[in-house]
Each structure stands twice: as structure tokens, then as C-alpha cells.
Amino acid sequence: MEQSIDKYRESLTQYLLEVCTGSGYLKGTLLSSPDIDEAWMRYAPSFYGDAVREFNKYPEFCLGCAGYLGMAVAYYWDKDWEKYRTAPYACFKGERGFDDMDDHIADNILRDRKHSTPAMESTAAAAYHFLMRESPEPGTADAYRKFLVTEEVMFKTGAAIELSRLGYKFEEINQG
Numbered sequence: 001m002e003q004s005i006d007k008y009r010e011s012l013t014q015y016l017l018e019v020c021t022g023s024g025y026l027k028g029t030l031l032s033s034p035d036i037d038e039a040w041m042r043y044a045p046s047f048y049g050d051a052v053r054e055f056n057k058y059p060e061f062c063l064g065c066a067g068y069l070g071m072a073v074a075y076y077w078d079k080d081w082e083k084y085r086t087a088p089y090a091c092f093k094g095e096r097g098f099d100d101m102d103d104h105i106a107d108n109i110l111r112d113r114k115h116s117t118p119a120m121e122s123t124a125a126a127a128y129h130f131l132m133r134e135s136p137e138p139g140t141a142d143a144y145r146k147f148l149v150t151e152e153v154m155f156k157t158g159a160a161i162e163l164s165r166l167g168y169k170f171e172e173i174n175q176g
Contacts, residue, residue: 009149012130016157019126025119029170031163032156035081039073040155046089050098051151059131064124065098066151068105068116070158075110078166110162119161127154 013030020026047069051062072092076084094104106116131150136143 005145005149008134008146009153012127012150012153013156015130016123016126016153020119020123020157020161023119023122025123025161026164027169029160030156031160031168031170033074033077033159033163035085036070036073036077036159037156039077039085040070040152043069043073043089043092044152044155047155048148048151050101052147054098055147060121060124060128061102063127063150063154064120065101066154067120067123067158067161068092068102070155070160071116071120071162072105072109073155074159074162074166078163078168112165115165116162120158123157123161124154127157 017026017028017030021028047066051065055062069092076087092101092105092109094100094108102120106113110116127150131146134146136146
């Protein structure tokens with residue numbers, strides 16, 4: 001079972017990397033940082049609690065919020081990680097809590113809708129399409145695990161998109 005979830009994670013990651021590269025949001029590499037990955041581990045339990053309640057009604061919104069969260073964490077990582085590394089999950093929510101997390105992050109943290117909104121709308125739609133193509137039976141443990149993995153991959157993809165927008169790129173360093 002764990003092997004199938006790992007295969008799902010790898011396939012989804014590759015699929016979203018191709019979609020985002022084709023759309024110009026990424027350049028063929030999923031940029032990352034151990035700090036950003038660690039932040040996901042801290043925020044994930046609270047995020048999952050919010051997203052699981054809304055997923056059946058608003059699946060693409062919930063997936064998009066994971067991407068927006070990744071974008072916001074990457075933005076803070078670039079801006080001043082020492083200051084923001086311990087930011088509570090609540091600081092990413094809007095006035096209406098999870099319901100306007102996307103607007104809050106786009107308007108108040110990233111201060112950018114021109115790039116973030118189309119990136120998250122298209123990426124969330126692609127992730128949802130991929131998840132539905134897998135046809136997990138609703139209410140099963142398999143469906144729940146795939147939901148969790150899809151949210152995690154969306155977070156990492158959102159972070160990579162923001163890092164790319166900020167000008168980061170993967171370069172090999174010759175240590176010779």
C-alpha cells in the first residue's frame with residue numbers, strides 16, 4: 001500500500017511539474033528547501049483539518065489553498081526566514097478563516113494576483129483532474145491518503161512556483 005502511495009506522489013509531482021513548466025510557471029525543476037519542507041510538516045495537521053471539511057464541496061479551492069500556503073511560506077523564506085519561520089498557521093488565514101485563505105495570501109502576503117491566481121487555478125485544476133483520474137473510492141482509506149498526498153504536492157508545487165518567480169533556479173556547483 002505504501003509503495004502505491006509513493007508511486008502516486010511521484011506521478012502527481014511529475015505531472016504537475018510538466019503542467020507548470022508548460023505554462024511557464026516553472027522551468028523543469030521543482031525548486032525546494034528543507035526549511036520550506038519542514039514548515040509543511042508543522043502546518044499540515046492544521047491545514048488538513050481545514051481542507052478535509054471543505055474538500056467535497058470545493059476540491060479545487062482546497063488544493064489551491066495548499067499551493068497558496070506553499071507560495072506564502074516560500075515568500076517568507078526569501079524575505080526574512082528568521083522572522084517568519086515560527087509564524088503560526090493562523091497568520092495565513094483570512095478574516096473568514098480558511099474560506100478566504102487564497103485571497104488573504106494573494107492580497108496581503110504575496111501582494112500579487114497577476115501571477116499567483118492563474119498559477120494556482122490552473123495547477124489546482126490539474127491536480128484535481130489527476131486525483132479524479134485515479135478514481136479512489138470516496139470515503140476509503142486510499143482516497144484519504146491520496147487526498148493528503150495531493151495537498152502536500154500542491155504545497156510543494158506552490159512553493160516551487162514562488163521560488164521561481166523570485167528568481168531562484170537550480171544550479172550545480174562545481175566543488176573542484
